[in-house]
Amino acid sequence: MNSPEKRSAPSFTNGVPLLLILKLLAQKEMYGYEIVKSIHQATGEALSFPEGSIYPVLHSMELDGLVKNAERTVQGRKRLYYSLSTRGRNKLESLTTEWRKVSSGVNLALGWGA
Amino acid sequence: MNSPEKRSAPSFTNGVPLLLILKLLAQKEMYGYEIVKSIHQATGEALSFPEGSIYPVLHSMELDGLVKNAERTVQGRKRLYYSLSTRGRNKLESLTTEWRKVSSGVNLALGWGA
DNA sequence: GTATATCCCTAGTGACACTAGGCGTATAGT
DNA sequence: ACTATACGCCTAGTGTCACTAGGGATATAC
Numbered sequence: 001m002n003s004p005e006k007r008s009a010p011s012f013t014n015g016v017p018l019l020l021i022l023k024l025l026a027q028k029e030m031y032g033y034e035i036v037k038s039i040h041q042a043t044g045e046a047l048s049f050p051e052g053s054i055y056p057v058l059h060s061m062e063l064d065g066l067v068k069n070a071e072r073t074v075q076g077r078k079r080l081y082y083s084l085s086t087r088g089r090n091k092l093e094s095l096t097t098e099w100r101k102v103s104s105g106v107n108l109a110l111g112w113g114a
Numbered sequence: 115m116n117s118p119e120k121r122s123a124p125s126f127t128n129g130v131p132l133l134l135i136l137k138l139l140a141q142k143e144m145y146g147y148e149i150v151k152s153i154h155q156a157t158g159e160a161l162s163f164p165e166g167s168i169y170p171v172l173h174s175m176e177l178d179g180l181v182k183n184a185e186r187t188v189q190g191r192k193r194l195y196y197s198l199s200t201r202g203r204n205k206l207e208s209l210t211t212e213w214r215k216v217s218s219g220v221n222l223a224l225g226w227g228a
Numbered sequence: 229g230t231a232t233a234t235c236c237c238t239a240g241t242g243a244c245a246c247t248a249g250g251c252g253t254a255t256a257g258t
Numbered sequence: 259a260c261t262a263t264a265c266g267c268c269t270a271g272t273g274t275c276a277c278t279a280g281g282g283a284t285a286t287a288c
Contacts, residue, residue, distance in 0.1 A: 012130070013245070014125055014129075015244080017245075047223075050247085052245080055267070060118040060120055076253065079266070095124075102127060103220070106217070107217070110213070125244095125277095127276070145236095147234065163277085164276090164277065169238085192235070193235070
């Protein structure tokens with residue numbers, strides 16, 4: 001039937017996990033759990049994504065050739081370190097541009113100077 | 115099976131139509147087609163949403179009590195003018211706050227000064 | 229007359245974040 | 259010794275969202 005539903009609390013975070021992961025990995029290689037924690041502090045505690053959001057993105061990024069991973073064992077714990085490929089770097093650049101466009105467009109409409 | 119898919123081109127626009135519609139209607143009442151055109155120019159040509167995105171949002175906003183509409187005929191054409199309710203104004207405020215949080219959080223992570 | 233702009237609508241699709249778990253290992257507390 | 263908490267990884271399923279790809283109808287411009 002598809003009658004209209006309520007738009008109660010949209011999240012504004014579509015595509016943001018991917019963008020932030022790309023940005024973090026551009027600075028240094030990281031493993032998943034570390035990325036989860038880093039996003040929170042890199043955004044000044046503003047944003048936080050659960051593991052269930054981050055890991056699937058990491059896997060699809062790998063499929064897409066944006067990252068490659070290397071297993072490493074530290075203190076008895078296995079970690080999958082991810083690092084950016086050239087493709088990943090290009091993606092970061094294009095997504096950053098896109099983010100700026102959307103972000104400044106919305107801010108303009110909201111009456112903020114860019 | 116649900117194997118990981120590619121994240122090729124996320125849009126960064128989740129929730130943005132709702133936010134922009136609220137903002138526009140806070141300034142003056144408008145009809146759907148007008149909103150579609152206005153978003154494009156209010157965002158400095160950065161953003162543009164098709165009618166198929168806007169009308170369903172309008173309908174759900176009405177369900178949610180954020181707007182009410184009034185039919186008016188102008189030059190033989192029927193228009194549905196939407197205006198904000200108090201609830202709509204509150205929603206605009208909370209969503210704006212949320213947008214600022216996400217927006218500045220991402221920009222911080224990207225290395226931009228807020 | 230016929231194209232283009234105006235004005236409204238919606239079923240279906242695909243993409244996404246997220247929930248709600250599961251699994252195993254190490255360390256800290258008591 | 260036991261227990262809890264942090265670490266570290268995983269994924270099937272769900273819900274929400276923008277958007278596609280139409281449909282329909284009326285007015286103005288050429």
